[in-house]
Amino acid sequence: MKDLSILIPSRNEMFLKNTIDDILKNIGADTEVIAVLDGAWADPPIPQHERVNVIYVPESIGQRAATNLACKLSKAKYVMKIDAHCSFDKGFDIKMLEAFKASGDNVTMVPTMRNLWAFSWKCYKCGWKKYQGPTPKKCDDCGDTKHMKRKMIWIGKERPQSNSYCFDAEPHFQYFNEYTKRPEYKKNLEDSGLTETMSLQGSCWVLTRDKYWELNICDEKFGSWGSQGIEVAVKTWLSGGRVLVNHKTWYAHMFRTQGGDFGFPYPISGKDQKKAKDFARDLFFNNKWDKQVHPLSWLVGKFWPVRGWSDEDLAELKANKFEFKSTQVNLKTEEIEPEASPEVKTRESNGKTKPTEILLEKGVVYDASTSEVNEPNGRKKGILEQDFESIDNPRKVTIIGYGWVGKSVHTLFPDAYIYNRSKASSKKKANEGGIAFVCVPTPPIGEGALDTSIVEECVAWCESPLIVIRSTVNPGTSDYLSKKYNKRIVMQPEYLGETPLHPLLDEKNVPFLILGGKPQDRRILIDLYTNVYNANVKIRQVTAYEAEVIKLTENRAIAFKVAQCQELYDVCEKARIDYYTIRDAVYGDDPRFNLWWTFVYPNGALGRKAWGTNQKSQSQY
Structure with missing residues (x-):
């Protein structure tokens, strides 16, 4: 018996092959794929593979019927329904199956959902780019109509990460971010990495094959598609089960709501949506489902207060x-791409203004220009006064992560509590610190992006009043984490080298500090540093976003010089002349240069891997 069958209903899906390739690259269990080609052959075609089964249906039968057909072919214990335009975490199937061991099988589970950045449009005449969407009629910059092509990206974006969903009294699907601030959610996240969700978005869910059929999880009376996330979640909850989000893994879903050749693969009409909604209303709101052991009011009350529900609505339920209010049927909200933050405009060098999401993809910007806070009585509190009240012991330090950076920070604060998950460490003791320094790895992923999942994990559980991120992160990460977890964060880039006599090797004697964050948070950290630095240290105060960009930019600038010297060394070796003779004349004698970073090493100076990471990370930004 297989561990897991991944069911993919597909109709006119140009990224079905990419989705299947991504699954095969990232699975680790005994997992198979069952794809249904609903009324059309796959284009591009799906290559043969021992783990891939393809069912072709000449005439379309609809998404629910296609999913049921795929499930009939499965012999696995668990089934996962997934849309045909998704990417996945490494080992996602193993992580999901392991979670079921902890939760039991009376559960429908979904990984954390990211947004899939599948492609961008690029004008190969002038270089203009645009975030994924319908085929542009022309280039917005040069007006060319012949050189627009898709540039494949295929990255699960780190922001936003959706983990909580609900439905309103219509019922319409809603993102339910308010729930993630509640104590019970935070406790479950801390204890198990599994949190409850009232509803589902619908693009992915996992349950046992037995439960799939027992609950009639894809009832074709709902129609081809529509209200599927509500159907799956409500049937699970009302039958006595639970709906959980597994934060230990993720999938990324591509959203298509812009019409044209970037719209829904199945015909969508207000009539079809109304049919699905009316059936859901009658079945669940009138408590007519024959397998329910709870009324719908129990589910709404369990997650109360719920977005889109009034006290009167719940009392009537x-x-x-x-009684339903008559509303106009709109585009399905579960198919609208969630945003990490309100759209921020940014200006390019050519004077044109475009959304940050298009230009930076991973950028989140907040205004940290204010330096004072109004009290209710109108008196304005100074920066230090307002914030030392909220931090019990700002000089009690925790260091999270004990690698190269963590050990360096430890030289500043030898009495700090060290949290290292590879050792016997206590989160309870770590959270006693007034200020916590996060010094954990952020390895490269994708095309130069950095994997900040360990940083996020630490920020999520850390309860210190002020968190200082010393790890190198993608621009926007600190602001995103601060907003998501309601934490106060300062970004302080590290510039530690690992070569002998590196100019910034000694943390106690660095000539400058970059502190990024809100003014009141930066001042708390500066006050702490007055105990370990003298007044000659230069402190540059910026926003967290600017600090992250400064870090990558300086890394890239240094890496360029290192690479240039390495190339010069390679040329000298080939020409059989002494590298250091040339080096001393160019970088040592000319006053416009200096000798920093001009040593070469057998592994290629910074190392070709490090050079590539620095360059690509900044280019990705």
């Missing part, structure tokens, strides 16, 4: 007197 409990009394079986609920």
